Amino acid sequence: MNATSPEPTATRMSRRNLLRTTGLLGLAVGSAGVLSACAAASSGGNGSAPAAGATSAGNPLGVDAGAPLEVFVFKGGYGDAYAVYDESLYSKAFPKAKLSHNGIQQMQTQLQPRFVGGNPPDLIDNSGPAVFPLPTLVANGQVADLTPLLNAPSYDTPGKTVAQTLQPGALDAVTYDGKVMGLPYVSTVKGLWYSQSLFDKHGWTWPSTWDGLTALLGQMKQAGIAPFAYGGSDAANYFLYPLFSLAGKQGGAQALIDLDNLKPGAWQSEPMQNAAAAIAKLAATGMFLAGSAGLNHTQAQTAWVQGKAGIYASGSWIESEMTGITPADFQMTFGNVPLLTAGDKLPATAVLASALEVYLVPAQAKNQRGAMELLRIMLSKQGAARFSQLTHAPTVVTGATGNQSFGSTAYASVAKALAASGSNTFTYLVSSWYPTIGKELNVQIANLLAGRVDGPGFLKAVQAASDKVASDSSIPKHHR
Amino acid sequence: MQHGRFRIITLFLAGPLALYGVFVLSPFAQAFWLSLTSWSGYTAAQPFVGLANYKALMSDPAFWQALEHNGLLLAVVPVATIILGLFFAGVLNVGASAGRVGGVRGSSVYQKLYFLPHVLPVVIVAVLWQFLYNPQLGLVNSGLDRLGLGSLKQTWLGDPAVALWSLAAIMLWTGTGFYVVLFSAAMQSIPRELYEAADLDGAGRLGTMWRITLPLLRETVQVSWIYLGIGALDAFALFQVLLPDGGPNDSTNVVSQYLYQTAFQNGQMGYASAIGVVLCLLTLLLAGATFLLSRRETIEF
Numbered sequence: 001m002n003a004t005s006p007e008p009t010a011t012r013m014s015r016r017n018l019l020r021t022t023g024l025l026g027l028a029v030g031s032a033g034v035l036s037a038c039a040a041a042s043s044g045g046n047g048s049a050p051a052a053g054a055t056s057a058g059n060p061l062g063v064d065a066g067a068p069l070e071v072f073v074f075k076g077g078y079g080d081a082y083a084v085y086d087e088s089l090y091s092k093a094f095p096k097a098k099l100s101h102n103g104i105q106q107m108q109t110q111l112q113p114r115f116v117g118g119n120p121p122d123l124i125d126n127s128g129p130a131v132f133p134l135p136t137l138v139a140n141g142q143v144a145d146l147t148p149l150l151n152a153p154s155y156d157t158p159g160k161t162v163a164q165t166l167q168p169g170a171l172d173a174v175t176y177d178g179k180v181m182g183l184p185y186v187s188t189v190k191g192l193w194y195s196q197s198l199f200d201k202h203g204w205t206w207p208s209t210w211d212g213l214t215a216l217l218g219q220m221k222q223a224g225i226a227p228f229a230y231g232g233s234d235a236a237n238y239f240l241y242p243l244f245s246l247a248g249k250q251g252g253a254q255a256l257i258d259l260d261n262l263k264p265g266a267w268q269s270e271p272m273q274n275a276a277a278a279i280a281k282l283a284a285t286g287m288f289l290a291g292s293a294g295l296n297h298t299q300a301q302t303a304w305v306q307g308k309a310g311i312y313a314s315g316s317w318i319e320s321e322m323t324g325i326t327p328a329d330f331q332m333t334f335g336n337v338p339l340l341t342a343g344d345k346l347p348a349t350a351v352l353a354s355a356l357e358v359y360l361v362p363a364q365a366k367n368q369r370g371a372m373e374l375l376r377i378m379l380s381k382q383g384a385a386r387f388s389q390l391t392h393a394p395t396v397v398t399g400a401t402g403n404q405s406f407g408s409t410a411y412a413s414v415a416k417a418l419a420a421s422g423s424n425t426f427t428y429l430v431s432s433w434y435p436t437i438g439k440e441l442n443v444q445i446a447n448l449l450a451g452r453v454d455g456p457g458f459l460k461a462v463q464a465a466s467d468k469v470a471s472d473s474s475i476p477k478h479h480r
Numbered sequence: 481m482q483h484g485r486f487r488i489i490t491l492f493l494a495g496p497l498a499l500y501g502v503f504v505l506s507p508f509a510q511a512f513w514l515s516l517t518s519w520s521g522y523t524a525a526q527p528f529v530g531l532a533n534y535k536a537l538m539s540d541p542a543f544w545q546a547l548e549h550n551g552l553l554l555a556v557v558p559v560a561t562i563i564l565g566l567f568f569a570g571v572l573n574v575g576a577s578a579g580r581v582g583g584v585r586g587s588s589v590y591q592k593l594y595f596l597p598h599v600l601p602v603v604i605v606a607v608l609w610q611f612l613y614n615p616q617l618g619l620v621n622s623g624l625d626r627l628g629l630g631s632l633k634q635t636w637l638g639d640p641a642v643a644l645w646s647l648a649a650i651m652l653w654t655g656t657g658f659y660v661v662l663f664s665a666a667m668q669s670i671p672r673e674l675y676e677a678a679d680l681d682g683a684g685r686l687g688t689m690w691r692i693t694l695p696l697l698r699e700t701v702q703v704s705w706i707y708l709g710i711g712a713l714d715a716f717a718l719f720q721v722l723l724p725d726g727g728p729n730d731s732t733n734v735v736s737q738y739l740y741q742t743a744f745q746n747g748q749m750g751y752a753s754a755i756g757v758v759l760c761l762l763t764l765l766l767a768g769a770t771f772l773l774s775r776r777e778t779i780e781f
Contacts, residue, residue, distance in 0.1 A: 108744070112521070112522065115522050115523070116521075116522065116523065116524055117524070118524060130744070132522065133744075133745065133746075133747045135747070136520050136521075136522060136747030137522060139520075140520060140522055140523045142522060142523065232635075232638045232728070233637045233638060233722070233723055233725075233727075233728075234723065234724050234725060236725075237725075289616070290615070290616065291614075291615025291616045291621075291635050291638070292638075293615075293635045293638030293639065293728065294613065294614070294615040294634075294635035294636055294637045294638030294639070295614065295615065295616070295638070296610060299610075299614055299616075303616065308616075435741075435745045435746045435747075436746060438745075439725070439726075439741065439745070442725045443725065443726065443729060443730050446725075446728060446729070447728075447729055450638065450639075450728065452640070452728075452729060474518070
């Protein structure tokens with residue numbers, strides 16, 4: 001499981017929800033995919049992208065009003081009711097178009113033969129327990145560039161293009177060599193999480209410096225609460241969020257971009273060294289719930305919401321993931337990772353953020369313009385507000401929900417963090433661009449947290465994996 | 481006449497053979513062909529690269545590490561499962577002591593109990609053990625505490641030194657029950673007179689087990705070993721559910737998991753097919769070697 005990267009993290013999140021509802025059948029089906037996938041070769045069709053039809057104010061993308069539209073939505077943690085709503089708006093505008101909606105779970109397993117056969121559907125929500133690796137699809141030229149959509153006028157914000165209504169940095173993770181190859185719909189922040197009611201009870205406040213956090217951790221220990229829990233057996237990589245937050249804030253977004261670009265020695269940069277040392281010190285000073293190395297993420301998160309640990313590293317999907325387990329008075333709250341030193345390049349409010357639930361338009365889709373029009377509806381204020389109302393998750397559309405927080409402290413704290421961060425959001429893509437580096441990162445961060453390796457050892461191992469990819473000419477490279 | 485019979489045989493065999501060809505042989509052939517390409521798994525194009533995948537595999541440390549883990553499982557799990565299975569089956573079924581031929585009291589109940597883990601789907605077994613191995617609340621650690629053996633407590637799935645063996649123990653727990661039943665069935669076909677005679681000659685349970693039961697069970701054990709060996713070379717479902725990232729410090733990554741990672745995370749379906757072909761050859765080798773090395777005259781009874 002590769003959960004360090006934007007899209008696969010969405011996968012993981014949704015997988016849990018899925019597993020919860022389908023009794024863990026997901027993996028069984030996933031393994032069956034090994035067989036089916038190997039026996040799926042056929043001649044490829046060669047559908048070239050259809051040109052845009054006549055455009056008008058009501059139809060800026062030039063959609064063919066009679067062309068059928070085939071949509072596949074991941075029916076997991078967020079359900080698919082939001083998509084059905086957006087599709088109803090599409091059908092209202094193009095009543096002659098036959099719209100086929102499919103809410104499924106195994107995207108890759110079900111749709112891979114159609115990619116191989118050259119007749120993929122028009123719009124795919126590439127999320128869930130089995131997803132297509134986006135870098136591979138991009139390298140194969142199998143997904144469409146969404147520039148026409150981004151340059152089209154917004155559905156219901158006059159005077160702005162679709163691109164101008166999106167949060168800064170929302171498209172970073174899907175931009176390959178300047179082209180936007182997917183549309184991530186859900187806005188996510190990554191960092192640390194705590195219970196506001198627990199903090200209130202002890203009179204603790206969320207610190208803005210790492211020293212302040214260290215002092216707080218000491219107080220937690222005195223109060224008999226383990227400072228951190230983590231799921232070492234399958235989700236140690238959640239601790240990459242504090243690690244990359246520390247390094248990104250100290251060295252600026254460039255410190256992480258260098259990692260993505262496989263720059264020689266990037267992992268041994270000073271910000272990375274300091275960040276790794278800070279995390280290693282947590283391990284050395286016993287700041288983790290005993291046995292965390294052998295817990296999985298569900299067990300660790302449950303221990304955290306039960307009050308056995310004070311802080312948990314995760315992304316903003318944590319609230320919906322723990323619904324039903326979190327006590328009612330828990331008041332789950334996002335805690336942005338504090339600054340290592342006063343001289344850090346980014347402010348304390350800068351946040352490690354990325355957008356998930358990536359929608360793709362296949363390059364061989366027959367109704368690309370229709371798919372982009374549906375995305376334009378999803379990215380309207382109307383569509384985005386409907387999504388947040390249904391799922392309690394923010395979309396990439398700025399200010400779609402006003403000041404509403406749907407009674408959720410987590411949602412309110414995430415919205416606040418995103419607003420405070422503004423254009424200072426930053427992210428890393430190295431693990432989604434290069435899965436073998438992602439795998440090594442997962443292994444080594446678990447080693448770091450368990451104290452099996454120190455900061456320099458951690459960075460050295462990942463640098464070696466990075467160098468190996470850099471020198472392998474068979475792996476397509478990306479740059480940002 | 482001769483000609484007509486041939487036609488009938490052909491007629492009856494054509495259907496099954498065609499099915500076998502389409503659903504068994506052709507996927508094998510296809511996998512072998514794919515292993516000679518650099519196919520990503522998502523396109524129609526399957527560029528031919530010859531034996532490049534196999535060459536790369538030979539110098540791939542991750543593959544060798546995974547193979548080593550399979551090797552350790554292969555060395556321990558089948559033998560341990562067979563010994564346990566024989567022990568329990570022996571106790572439940574055969575042997576004679578003090579004039580009584582048969583198993584220990586309540587043996588039919590035990591037999592059902594042993595079989596229970598085998599009935600559970602692997603995924604359920606994995607989730608069950610996830611709870612048992614929970615270092616904080618799990619039955620294993622708290623049981624050790626209760627017995628005053630707190631010093632033996634481990635982070636079962638989080639420590640590179642014990643993680644592989646923790647998983648091997650689950651394989652043992654799941655597998656034993658089936659072989660108890662299998663060996664029981666085989667033991668029941670051994671004539672009772674042999675045990676009665678042995679009892680008269682003064683042989684104990686252990687003696688009859690070693691000198692009568694085991695030699696007569698030879699072929700059953702042989703087949704079991706091959707079957708368990710194939711299981712040890714695979715082990716995918718259990719490992720993937722419990723430790724999907726390959727375990728602490730990659731200490732439990734097995735070949736089938738590495739295959740999965742290369743195929744579906746790295747988008748290297750051609751390379752993954754090469755891993756699959758090698759795994760298939762190793763399995764055939766294992767079965768072939770077992771038959772070759774343990775060939776002996778069958779004892780008729």
